[in-house]
Amino acid sequence: MTAYVIRRLLLLPITLFGVTLFVFGVYSFLEPGMKAALYVRDIPKTADALDRIIQKYGLADPFHVQYWRWLNQVFRGNLGWSKTAQRPVLDAILYYFPATVELVLWAAIPVLFIGIWLGILSAVHHNKPIDHASRVFALIGWSFPSYVYGLLLLMVFYAMLHWLPPGRVSDWVIKEINAGTFREVTRIYTIDAIINGRPDVLADVFKHMVLPVITLAYIQWALLLRVTRSSMLETLRQEYVMTARSKGLAERIVVYKHAARNAMIPVATMGGMLLIGLMNGAVITETVFNYRGMGWWAANAATQLDIISVLGFTLFNAVILSLGILFIDILYAVIDPRIRLE
Amino acid sequence: MKLVKQLLRNPLSLFGIVLLLFFGLVAIFAPWLAPPPNPFEPYRIAQFGYSPTPKPPTGPNPLSEVWKIVTRHSDFSKTHPFGTTEGQYDVYYGIVWGTRTAFLAGICITGITALIGIIWGSLAAYFGGWMDMAFMRITDIFQAFPFLIAAMTIAAVLQPRIGRSITTAAIALIVFGWMGYSRLIRGDILSIKERDYVQAARAAGAGHLRIVVRHILPNAIYPTLVVASMDIGSYVISFAALSFLGLGAEVGYADWGQMLSFARNWIPRLHQYWWIILYPGLALILFVLAWNLVGDALRDILDPRLRGRIAV
Numbered sequence: 073m074t075a076y077v078i079r080r081l082l083l084l085p086i087t088l089f090g091v092t093l094f095v096f097g098v099y100s101f102l103e104p105g106m107k108a109a110l111y112v113r114d115i116p117k118t119a120d121a122l123d124r125i126i127q128k129y130g131l132a133d134p135f136h137v138q139y140w141r142w143l144n145q146v147f148r149g150n151l152g153w154s155k156t157a158q159r160p161v162l163d164a165i166l167y168y169f170p171a172t173v174e175l176v177l178w179a180a181i182p183v184l185f186i187g188i189w190l191g192i193l194s195a196v197h198h199n200k201p202i203d204h205a206s207r208v209f210a211l212i213g214w215s216f217p218s219y220v221y222g223l224l225l226l227m228v229f230y231a232m233l234h235w236l237p238p239g240r241v242s243d244w245v246i247k248e249i250n251a252g253t254f255r256e257v258t259r260i261y262t263i264d265a266i267i268n269g270r271p272d273v274l275a276d277v278f279k280h281m282v283l284p285v286i287t288l289a290y291i292q293w294a295l296l297l298r299v300t301r302s303s304m305l306e307t308l309r310q311e312y313v314m315t316a317r318s319k320g321l322a323e324r325i326v327v328y329k330h331a332a333r334n335a336m337i338p339v340a341t342m343g344g345m346l347l348i349g350l351m352n353g354a355v356i357t358e359t360v361f362n363y364r365g366m367g368w369w370a371a372n373a374a375t376q377l378d379i380i381s382v383l384g385f386t387l388f389n390a391v392i393l394s395l396g397i398l399f400i401d402i403l404y405a406v407i408d409p410r411i412r413l414e
Numbered sequence: 415m416k417l418v419k420q421l422l423r424n425p426l427s428l429f430g431i432v433l434l435l436f437f438g439l440v441a442i443f444a445p446w447l448a449p450p451p452n453p454f455e456p457y458r459i460a461q462f463g464y465s466p467t468p469k470p471p472t473g474p475n476p477l478s479e480v481w482k483i484v485t486r487h488s489d490f491s492k493t494h495p496f497g498t499t500e501g502q503y504d505v506y507y508g509i510v511w512g513t514r515t516a517f518l519a520g521i522c523i524t525g526i527t528a529l530i531g532i533i534w535g536s537l538a539a540y541f542g543g544w545m546d547m548a549f550m551r552i553t554d555i556f557q558a559f560p561f562l563i564a565a566m567t568i569a570a571v572l573q574p575r576i577g578r579s580i581t582t583a584a585i586a587l588i589v590f591g592w593m594g595y596s597r598l599i600r601g602d603i604l605s606i607k608e609r610d611y612v613q614a615a616r617a618a619g620a621g622h623l624r625i626v627v628r629h630i631l632p633n634a635i636y637p638t639l640v641v642a643s644m645d646i647g648s649y650v651i652s653f654a655a656l657s658f659l660g661l662g663a664e665v666g667y668a669d670w671g672q673m674l675s676f677a678r679n680w681i682p683r684l685h686q687y688w689w690i691i692l693y694p695g696l697a698l699i700l701f702v703l704a705w706n707l708v709g710d711a712l713r714d715i716l717d718p719r720l721r722g723r724i725a726v
Contacts, residue, residue: 083554090555098571106574211710215703217651219658220695223677227684227691238681352562356655360678370563374570375660386567390558 076405080398091390092146095383096139102379104131110380111153151384156373161384164369170259171240171365175358176350178262178281179288183346187293188339191300195335196327198305206297213294218353222287222360229283236283238361242276280363288357292349300339307335337408343400344393351389420715421708430707437701441513447484448510451491457511457668462491463502468680468687471497471505480506497689499676503666505689509697511668515580516701519653520646527588527649528642531595532635538596539603540626550600553593562652564590569661580669583653583662591649595638602634640716644709647702654698670698 099107108125126132130141145151149162157164194203229236241261248254257267262281265274307313308331316330317323355367362368366385373381421427440447450456472493473479479495482488483506496505538549556564568586576582606612607630615629654671656662658678663669673694680687 083551086551087554087558090552091558094555094559098567101571102574211706212703215647215699215706217654217695217698217702219655219671219674220691220698223674223681223684223691224695226681227688231681231683232685348560351560355563355566356659359659362681371566371659374566377570377573379570382567382570386559386563389560389563393560394558 073405077402080401084394084398087394088391091387091394092143093139095387095390096142099142099379099383100135100138107131110155110378146387151387152380154373154378154381154384156376156378156381157369161381164381165366165384165388167259168364168366168369171261171363172354172358172367174260174262175281175284175288175363175365176354178285179292179350179353180346182285182289183292183296183350186289187296188300188336190293191297191339192304192327192332192335194297195301195304195308203301206301210294210297213291214298216291218287218291218356219360221290222283222357225283225287226361236279238280238283238363240277240280240364241273242280245273245276248273284357284361284363287360288350288353291353292346295349296339296342296346299342300335303338304331304335307331310334337404340400340404340407343404344397347393347396347400351393417712417715421711424711424714426707427711430704430711433700433704434708437513437517437704440510441517444510444514448490448504448507450507450511457515459503459508459511459666459668459673460491461501461503461666462494462498465502466500468500468676468690469494469498469502470687471495471689476506496693499673499690500679501666501676503673503676505673505693508668508673509670509693512670512673512694512697513701515663515667515669516650516654516698519580519584520650520701520705523584523587523591523649523653524642524646527591527645528595528638530588531592532599532631532638534592535596535599535638536603536626536631539600540607540622540630542604546600549596553596556590557593559590561590562655565652565656566659566661569656573661578661578664580653580657580663580667583656586656586661587649587652595642598641599634599638602637603630606630606634636716640709640713643712644706646709647705650698650702650705670694670701674698 102110104126105122108122108129108131111125111129130138133141151161151165153159154161154164157167159167190206190209194206197203225236226238230238245254245261249256254268254270254273255264257264261277262274265271265277308327310331313326313331316326321330351367354365355371357363358365358368359371370382370385373385421431445456448460450458451460452458471479473495476495476497479488479493482493483490483495490504490506494504494506496509498504499508534549534553538546538553565583565586568589569582572582572585612625612629615625620629653662654669654674657667657669657671658675660675663672665672674691677684677687677691680690684691
């Protein structure tokens with residue numbers, strides 16, 4: 073167990089080193105002039121302005137020299153200046169991060185519960201109407217691009233019915249934040265509303281969260297459902313389940329206590345994929361719903377060719393993902409002793 | 415032949431195949447279904463004016479209007495069976511020619527990605543040792559990036575160099591798509607390369623290339639190909655997603671994702687302008703559903719081991 077964890081921990085720096093190398097490699101794909109253009113705020117007035125910037129910042133230096141310089145800055149937390157957010161990239165990431173965390177956490181709840189629960193149900197009622205229904209549901213979810221789904225939801229619940237608006241909060245909440253009557257503590261507004269003791273703000277936040285959460289969760293439900301279903305089907309055929317039944321245990325206990333626990337082991341491997349899905353989905357969902365989170369900002373920066381911001385965002389996501397997957401793998405080794413032997 | 419029969423017997427995959435055939439026919443007959451106003455640029459959606467507001471479908475029933483165009487009883491430059499988007503791009507034209515883009519995106523991206531993954535994974539597994547170690551660590555690094563976010567970055571960086579086009583989006587997706595296949599084929603090759611018949615081939619003096627291509631790959635490649643076929647739908651979605659975000663096909667290009675991105679400007683009045691989202695959205699959903707249905711059935715038939723496995 074310890075050996076496994078140590079081995080995994082040792083691999084992490086190698087991966088992260090590769091990640092930085094890759095991100096910088098992508099950046100180096102630009103010519104020195106293009107790089108310099110990323111730093112210029114105004115149209116240069118003299119002809120040699122770009123050349124001077126290239127000289128000053130050594131943008132034409134050999135790759136390893138530039139990489140080393142860049143890496144030093146990254147370790148000091150300097151990811152560059154974001155034109156789209158008008159602040160340093162790291163500040164921008166930290167500014168938008170809580171909004172995305174809020175969205176992803178709320179979406180993870182229905183994903184886990186509904187996905188797993190429907191998966192178990194459809195395995196228990198194999199080839200019954202509920203099984204067919206959830207399979208069709210999964211197949212449709214798998215084929216449904218989240219942006220189409222989000223736009224359709226907006227069409228019905230916002231444009232047509234005016235129930236659930238896009239955005240993160242209503243204008244009056246933003247006014248209160250600017251006026252200082254609503255204090256941003258965590259910038260996770262559901263928590264902030266509770267800290268401030270403002271049920272009206274909480275209601276407003278929820279009203280804005282419903283559609284993005286459904287959009288982000290929908291496709292992930294479908295994936296989890298399929299894995300849970302097939303794993304559960306396999307487990308229910310095992311002999312120990314038959315033993316449990318023949319002992320006269322109630323079917324509910326056999327299913328949820330005996331079978332489901334073991335069936336969850338392969339489902340746990342989905343954790344990493346789920347995390348990736350939620351991170352990717354957040355970009356699209358936030359863009360569709362104009363929900364001001366990290367993904368919305370990054371997509372905006374990408375279309376405006378604010379490459380420094382996009383690279384910072386990618387680096388940040390890769391680090392988060394590597395740590396997340398490491399955590400999931402270690403957790404998995406704790407749950408399932410067999411994995412440690414590999 | 416047996417495979418085709420099995421695919422046709424399953425009602426779901428039959429439905430998928432019928433849908434694919436339909437889309438295939440639309441793609442092949444696009445020049446007749448929607449004659450391009452400029453024959454040299456058929457992928458530019460036909461544009462009728464520059465008014466910023468979308469115009470609704472004309473005629474009582476869009477499908478009957480389509481029928482009239484197909485039978486040459488009317489000209490789609492006068493009637494717009496599926497309406498127009500902002501900037502007066504004809505939705506019907508975009509959907510018809512977008513079918514070609516979708517096929518191109520799905521098949522080419524998946525094909526190239528799978529090929530790269532197979533070559534990479536085969537090299538790693540066949541030569542083993544430090545090469546395996548190095549190759550798999552590089553795979554790890556690529557997998558440390560969330561797929562769509564990484565593709566978005568590549569597309570953004572490629573844009574100043576080669577311009578905004580479907581090639582940009584395709585390259586971006588290929589760069590970050592191959593890792594799953596190389597892992598899959600590596601595992602299969604590792605278990606096969608020690609088999610007796612491979613040893614026999616080696617003893618008979620066959621070269622590395624011959625052993626891999628003639629003896630190992632034919633026995634190891636099926637699971638990877640099945641997974642790749644199941645991924646076509648996802649690649650079409652991701653490709654359209656990049657266009658939707660404004661990083662793929664340029665404005666006015668016949669691509670469903672690009673057409674859907676028009677809808678982003680009309681969110682408060684989407685119910686009024688329903689045709690700018692419903693028709694391209696439906697085309698995209700049905701196309702992806704068709705591939706997924708066929709891929710799903712193919713997996714059940716070809717490789718029962720993969721049942722329930724999810725490839726994203």
